[in-house]
Amino acid sequence: xxxxxxxxxxxxxxxxxxxxxxxxxxxxxxxxxxxxxxxxxxxxxxxxxxxxxxxxxxxxxxxxxxxxxxxxxxxxxxxxxxxxxxxxxxxxxxxxxxxxxxxxxxxxxxxxxxxxxxxxxxxxxxxxxxxxxxxxxxxxxxxxxxxxxxxxxxxxxxxxxxxxxxxxxxxxxxxxxxxxxxxxxxxxxxxxxxxxxxxxxxxxxxxxxxxxxxxxxxxxxxxxxxxxxxxxxxxxxxxxxxxxxxxxxxxxxxxxxxxxxxxxxxxxxxxxxxxxxxxxxxxxxxxxxxxxxxxxxxxxxxxxxxxxxxxxxxxxxxxxxxxxxxxxxxxxxxxxxxxxxxxxxxxxxxxxxxxxxxxxxxxxxxxxxxxxxxxxxxxxxxxxxxxxxxxxxxxxxxxxxxxxxxxxxxxxxxxxxxxxxxxxxxxxxxxxxxxxxxxxxxxxxxxxxxxxxxxxxxxxxxxx
Numbered sequence: 001x002x003x004x005x006x007x008x009x010x011x012x013x014x015x016x017x018x019x020x021x022x023x024x025x026x027x028x029x030x031x032x033x034x035x036x037x038x039x040x041x042x043x044x045x046x047x048x049x050x051x052x053x054x055x056x057x058x059x060x061x062x063x064x065x066x067x068x069x070x071x072x073x074x075x076x077x078x079x080x081x082x083x084x085x086x087x088x089x090x091x092x093x094x095x096x097x098x099x100x101x102x103x104x105x106x107x108x109x110x111x112x113x114x115x116x117x118x119x120x121x122x123x124x125x126x127x128x129x130x131x132x133x134x135x136x137x138x139x140x141x142x143x144x145x146x147x148x149x150x151x152x153x154x155x156x157x158x159x160x161x162x163x164x165x166x167x168x169x170x171x172x173x174x175x176x177x178x179x180x181x182x183x184x185x186x187x188x189x190x191x192x193x194x195x196x197x198x199x200x201x202x203x204x205x206x207x208x209x210x211x212x213x214x215x216x217x218x219x220x221x222x223x224x225x226x227x228x229x230x231x232x233x234x235x236x237x238x239x240x241x242x243x244x245x246x247x248x249x250x251x252x253x254x255x256x257x258x259x260x261x262x263x264x265x266x267x268x269x270x271x272x273x274x275x276x277x278x279x280x281x282x283x284x285x286x287x288x289x290x291x292x293x294x295x296x297x298x299x300x301x302x303x304x305x306x307x308x309x310x311x312x313x314x315x316x317x318x319x320x321x322x323x324x325x326x327x328x329x330x331x332x333x334x335x336x337x338x339x340x341x342x343x344x345x346x347x348x349x350x351x352x353x354x355x356x357x358x359x360x361x362x363x364x365x366x367x368x369x370x371x372x373x374x375x376x377x378x379x380x381x382x383x384x385x386x387x388x389x390x391x392x393x394x395x396x397x398x399x400x401x402x403x404x405x406x407x408x409x410x411x412x413x414x415x416x417x418x419x420x421x422x423x424x425x426x427x428x429x430x431x432x433x434x435x436x437x438x439x440x441x442x443x444x445x446x447x448x449x450x451x452x453x454x455x456x457x458x459x460x461x462x463x464x
Contacts, residue, residue: 042062047065133178212238
């Protein structure tokens with residue numbers, strides 16, 4: 001028996017004995033001491049269960065082996081060392097060859113983070129660790145009420161993701177979550193993915209439900225909230241995406257190889273609220289929604305607030321091509337683009353004439369396809385247009401800085417009962433506007449999760 005534990009147990013037994021001999025009514029401390037926090041140091045292979053409210057200190061790369069699983073219970077805090085691994089200080093990666101289940105609650109989320117003194121706005125894009133890498137062997141991941149932050153570590157020659165051929169050393173940075181199994185099942189719900197130098201979710205394979213999450217401060221120089229490639233079938237709904245570096249949704253069938261089993265990317269994205277997308281990057285490559293390279297999508301009933309551009313479909317005149325334009329059977333329509341009065345002072349925006357969201361929405365842009373995209377969408381008539389003010393319960397719509405990225409937990413993106421976003425959204429029942437996993441769902445960790453049905457309003461939330 002551990003001597004430290006023996007001393008604790010002896011003291012506990014003594015206190016119980018003394019209490020039994022005294023008068024309970026005169027006990028000055030009738031409430032027992034809380035259970036001690038279990039703290040554990042790990043590296044290498046991990047599996048089994050990390051019990052609730054424990055602290056797990058990660059000092060090296062960790063891997064859930066193929067055929068095994070790791071369950072992380074509510075209240076667990078996993079602290080990744082920013083010192084990295086080896087002489088090169090390679091950012092630590094969390095590799096999943098098996099299955100991973102993060103089972104937080106609203107009151108006690110699972111948190112994957114760094115040391116407390118490093119959790120600062122200044123470190124938001126420093127890439128202090130490498131994120132979760134689900135390989136082509138990973139069959140299931142569930143992230144429920146889970147916070148993942150301060151990721152985006154630069155991939156090195158000795159990074160597991162480089163050794164496995166997933167990412168390129170010296171070029172790529174680790175997202176919060178990477179998937180790569182075309183047959184995998186991935187559910188991310190009720191979670192917060194914030195502050196990372198790369199994408200929040202980068203799906204290169206698998207069936208997914210991404211619903212009811214908060215994304216904020218994703219991407220330092222490029223980067224999206226949700227980035228989907230070939231080999232994926234995904235529903236994305238009910239999310240708030242605040243200040244992605246480039247897009248809230250980047251949807252592409254890049255890497256499609258039908259003969260090799262990596263099929264066309266299929267995405268239904270609806271009822272999301274995307275705010276301040278596209279203002280923190282150089283150049284022009286989207287600023288809200290970006291659909292390309294034969295992706296087959298239905299993107300509707302989304303609310304874009306102070307974003308840099310409307311939905312872009314590059315090479316739209318060369319459709320149905322995994323190297324060029326999106327699948328022309330796609331629906332990108334019934335979205336709501338609203339512009340507050342905030343202005344960008346960046347030289348590139350002044351030069352391009354896109355200093356406000358309104359100017360970006362209405363600009364001449366070769367990646368806009370006005371003949372087929374956003375035919376029934378709503379667009380502000382001016383910067384600061386009162387008629388398209390969403391009337392959020394609590395958010396500084398008119399003057400929130402366009403390049404801000406720190407999320408305020410006091411914000412409330414529900415809207416007033418007379419908000420314009422409650423009218424003119426899509427309310428039909430066409431088959432190509434229904435979620436992929438609303439009926440059958442995805443069964444992960446023995447539980448079936450279903451995608452929410454589309455709501456006849458724009459954005460993640462209706463009236464308060």
